Amino acid sequence: MTAAHLAGRAPLRVAAAQVTAVPGDLAGNARTAVRSIAEAAARGVHLVVFPELSLCGYDVGLLRDDIARCAVEAGGDPLDVVAEACRTHRVVAVVGGCRRRADGWAIGALVVGADGRPAAAYDKRHLDRDERELFVPGRADCLVEVRGWRLGLGVCYDASFPEHARALAVAGADAYLCPSAFTTGDSDHRRGVYFPARALENNCYVLFANFAGAHGGWQFAGRSAVYAPDGRVLADAGTGPGLAVADLDDAVLRRHRDALRMLTDRAAPAPPPAAVPVPAG
Template identity: 45%
Template sequence: MREHAAQRQTHPLPTRPIRIAAAQAQAAAGDIEANAAAAAAMVREAGRAGARLVVFPEKFLSGYEPDLIRADPRRYAVGAGDPRLDPIAEACRETGTVAVVGAAVHDQGDLYISALAIGTSGELVARYDKQNLFKSEHEIYREGTAGCTLQLDGWRLGLGICYDSGFPEHARAAALDGCHAYVVGALFGVGNGHHELRTWFPARALDNTCYVVLANHIGTTGGWDACGSSTIWGPDGRPLAEAGADHPELITADLDPEALLTVRDSEPMLRDLRDTATEARAWHRLG
């Protein structure tokens, strides 16, 4: 569970930059073994590029594929200690890179849309379950109950999944927990989805003066035509690296504590944030 907002100033800035990668690729529908192999290859590519962390799209291990997952969750979702994750774990051990992989997860009879953080020793170091489910996802999955902050090399990285990013409160909760970056795997489609990602993510960055990382699908998955365009934004809301719309690609950017400090000095919204509960009550009285 994240800490109270009053504690947000207790976490110092990192002491050195970190390189983060966003991976976009075509997921093979329901083929967890093939998708894990593809993810492992991109972990190694990220490691060669000097990245300490690479994030993958939402439910990349199976593809989005709600009908497959609902029909046979044992086959199309993963569980604790699932050997199909071994190729990714091995790639993380070889490269010293952390992978945040999107997956459907079955846990004690329930299904979740999750981000699995696999550490540099190949172990599962964190699991975040999507808190804001989209439309028909409510029929299949349970909502997550808590946010998740991943710590790496002095950086605090708040995890999100797709529709989470449409709610300013989600990224704000990460920022109030001292996060320096908001890291999201997603499925955004052509058309309105592309408009949403180009609107939501720069706003999440600037509102919270934090880096934002998005990994999106390409191709068709679960009936959606994905728009690619994975991007890493700086804490001022400006893009630092952008992928294309329709081909596999790994993008990287260096997150720099000096740049973070500079933006936070010039854009003090997070520092000046008022108690929103008190403000809401005052608004109600005025109304």
């Protein structure tokens, strides 16, 4: 543990920003983010997380036709617009967009510091079927530190793989931040299972940010939320635009990790078992 962890940390107020998006309207979506950042700051928030591809919208058809239109890069609009809001309001933001890499395009989660400077970027590691036609997977995990709190990044489908959040928790993450794009129906059912489970099994906070409304042929489920380290919901944004705001509290985290010891009690990996034949009638 670091000295900050041993001494105890001030609570970190976080928000999951549940926004509507217009596909391809990066300037308009950036203005939406600015309004959310201002609202979050007025509520004392230190860190706000936006949905997957929040700056360009999650529209597979648009991405397939003109992915370059959805590029988000440091030093250019719309990221500069978000950066100025972060600087003005002294808030850290995690926004989503398409990142150009040497080997192709990636679904990026970009972290902008309260000083308005790009601080880190994470590329989604697990891609679903449609995404694999357009994007390349990220190769590395990402852990950032904000006010002494260590925060691991995932994006949407990453949360379907328990080992992703677990690796970040083992590396010291106090919270798992997951910008997402979950829709109504079966996707919403999975959303309701994944995120409390990731919190409980890793004894960490989870921050899930989703879209509200419809775009790109999808009806999004909303339900952006912050989960406690025992899987209980601390804040829920419902189904319309808004913020889910909660405090990450060191005393609460310590209490849950003292009671729920899955991280410390986990067994060492075992070799793959051979199947044992069992007589059957």
